[in-house]
Amino acid sequence: MRGVQAMSELDDIKRKNTEQLDQMSTDDLEELLKAKSQSSENTDMEDVFSILEVIEKREKTNPSGKYTGVDAAWDSFQKNYRPSSKEAKSIYDFAEDTKDNTSYPSDVKKLEDINLFRRDRRPLRRKALLRMACVIASVVIVLFSSTIVARAFGFDLWGAVAKWTSDTFGFESKDTTDEGTVTGPPVIKYVDLAEALYDYNIAAELVPSWIPNAFSLADLKILETPKKIVFDAVYNNDNKSITIHITDISEGTNGSYEKDEQYTTIYEKNDIIHYIMTNNEQIVAIWMNENYECMISGNLSEHELKKMIDSIYER
Amino acid sequence: MIRISKVLAIILILVICITPEAIAATQASDYLAQYDAYIITNGNGNISIWFDVTATGIMDQVGALTIILKEYNGSSWNTVKTYSHTNSLYSHILATNTNVHADSVSYSGISGRYYYATVTVWAGVDGGGDSRSITTDSVVG
Numbered sequence: 435m436r437g438v439q440a441m442s443e444l445d446d447i448k449r450k451n452t453e454q455l456d457q458m459s460t461d462d463l464e465e466l467l468k469a470k471s472q473s474s475e476n477t478d479m480e481d482v483f484s485i486l487e488v489i490e491k492r493e494k495t496n497p498s499g500k501y502t503g504v505d506a507a508w509d510s511f512q513k514n515y516r517p518s519s520k521e522a523k524s525i526y527d528f529a530e531d532t533k534d535n536t537s538y539p540s541d542v543k544k545l546e547d548i549n550l551f552r553r554d555r556r557p558l559r560r561k562a563l564l565r566m567a568c569v570i571a572s573v574v575i576v577l578f579s580s581t582i583v584a585r586a587f588g589f590d591l592w593g594a595v596a597k598w599t600s601d602t603f604g605f606e607s608k609d610t611t612d613e614g615t616v617t618g619p620p621v622i623k624y625v626d627l628a629e630a631l632y633d634y635n636i637a638a639e640l641v642p643s644w645i646p647n648a649f650s651l652a653d654l655k656i657l658e659t660p661k662k663i664v665f666d667a668v669y670n671n672d673n674k675s676i677t678i679h680i681t682d683i684s685e686g687t688n689g690s691y692e693k694d695e696q697y698t699t700i701y702e703k704n705d706i707i708h709y710i711m712t713n714n715e716q717i718v719a720i721w722m723n724e725n726y727e728c729m730i731s732g733n734l735s736e737h738e739l740k741k742m743i744d745s746i747y748e749r
Numbered sequence: 750m751i752r753i754s755k756v757l758a759i760i761l762i763l764v765i766c767i768t769p770e771a772i773a774a775t776q777a778s779d780y781l782a783q784y785d786a787y788i789i790t791n792g793n794g795n796i797s798i799w800f801d802v803t804a805t806g807i808m809d810q811v812g813a814l815t816i817i818l819k820e821y822n823g824s825s826w827n828t829v830k831t832y833s834h835t836n837s838l839y840s841h842i843l844a845t846n847t848n849v850h851a852d853s854v855s856y857s858g859i860s861g862r863y864y865y866a867t868v869t870v871w872a873g874v875d876g877g878g879d880s881r882s883i884t885t886d887s888v889v890g
Contacts, residue, residue, distance in 0.1 A: 652807060657851040659799045660789055666849040668807060675806030677782060677848060689785035689801070690883070694777035714777045716805055731782045731805060 455488045460498065463489055622656040627667045627678060630656055634663065638724050639704070640680050644745035645669055646738055649676055661685035669732075676732030684725045691720055691729065701740060704747040710739065719743060778879040780804055780872040786883040794860040794890040800842075800883070801851035804872035812843035812850040814869045814880060821863035821887070829864075830856055843871065858890040
């Protein structure tokens with residue numbers, strides 16, 4: 435009550451000159467300081483210093499003995515107030531202290547009154563912690579979801595790291611060694627399919643010696659993978675194509691071929707069964723010879739296709 | 750008699766569903782001619798997924814769009830890695846201006862665990878194209 439009165443007096447002081455402080459007793463000035471320090475409103479430091487100046491002036495002229503010098507005050511702080519560095523506790527943490535019968539300095543015992551307010555503060559602290567936990571959980575969920583979505587689209591979110599140099603800024607994907615890619619098989623180019631097979635010591639009759647006149651070789655590639663070697667030649671004639679595809683499947687893996695609903699017919703030549711089918715606009719022949727899976731596919735008539743097959747064995 | 754027919758029909762459906770690879774060619778495409786994918790183990794949990802795709806002619810794009818790698822952890826299959834041609838690291842799985850492409854990706858997995866992959870192959874030209882999904886056999890890493 436006395437403090438509240440002092441606060442109102444402090445407000446009045448702002449409007450009056452500092453001489454009025456001299457008219458107040460030292461006890462009233464101390465109460466005024468305490469009230470000011472506990473006030474939730476912004477403290478006007480000029481008022482505080484004015485009060486302190488008056489008290490200091492009185493102590494110099496007429497020492498009361500209450501203010502015992504800097505060294506004594508520091509010793510008192512170290513002994514009674516300094517939180518234990520080992521326990522890392524706040525000087526205002528009385529949760530454990532109130533359970534025992536440890537004696538405290540008189541000033542600390544006065545502060546036990548603050549525990550009355552602590553009961554109200556605890557739920558607030560829990561709420562604050564709960565709120566913080568919710569925020570952290572939300573951030574984690576957002577990051578986790580983003581990662582999943584990014585991964586679903588094939589983007590390694592965490593693999594993307596910022597690259598920031600003196601004159602550029604950008605994002606660069608980090609290539610991790612544990613998930614490193616293997617570069618594709620060496621692509622070996624030839625100008626003649628028969629020559630390529632010869633170089634690979636393939637003696638089997640696999641390559642047609644005849645193709646329709648208007649077609650010319652557009653590309654020829656040999657692709658070596660661990661379980662198969664692919665020989666692929668494509669011939670073009672305007673918008674029409676013929677593909678000769680020979681696969682060494684010695685290690686045992688078969689491909690799938692596209693076909694439509696039309697019937698598959700059998701064309702036997704040189705004791706080898708050739709399966710003839712259609713894949714929309716293209717006619718396809720598939721057969722096996724030794725360890726080689728072969729395909730001719732193109733914009734051809736059935737007659738032209740059979741003529742190509744016949745040419746394989748006419749040497 | 751009707752009950753026996755129903756049972757046979759169910760068995761037939763199950764057989765067709767369980768053995769998709771038994772049907773080597775079931776669809777038609779103006780873009781795709783042939784494709785294949787397989788997975789191999791290199792020891793110590795290291796595996797490689799290989800594929801090859803042949804188009805009906807020279808196309809703008811031939812190869813794989815995505816490769817999804819699954820791992821069996823003892824109770825369920827989980828995706829452990831998705832390789833996409835849109836990721837600059839794996840853009841090589843989709844080739845341009847060719848009629849054939851073969852390529853691979855590798856993964857350092859856990860030794861003793863099972864892995865398989867689903868490869869979505871693609872061939873496209875002039876804004877059109879076709880894709881197919883191929884599921885490899887499973888291997889022990």
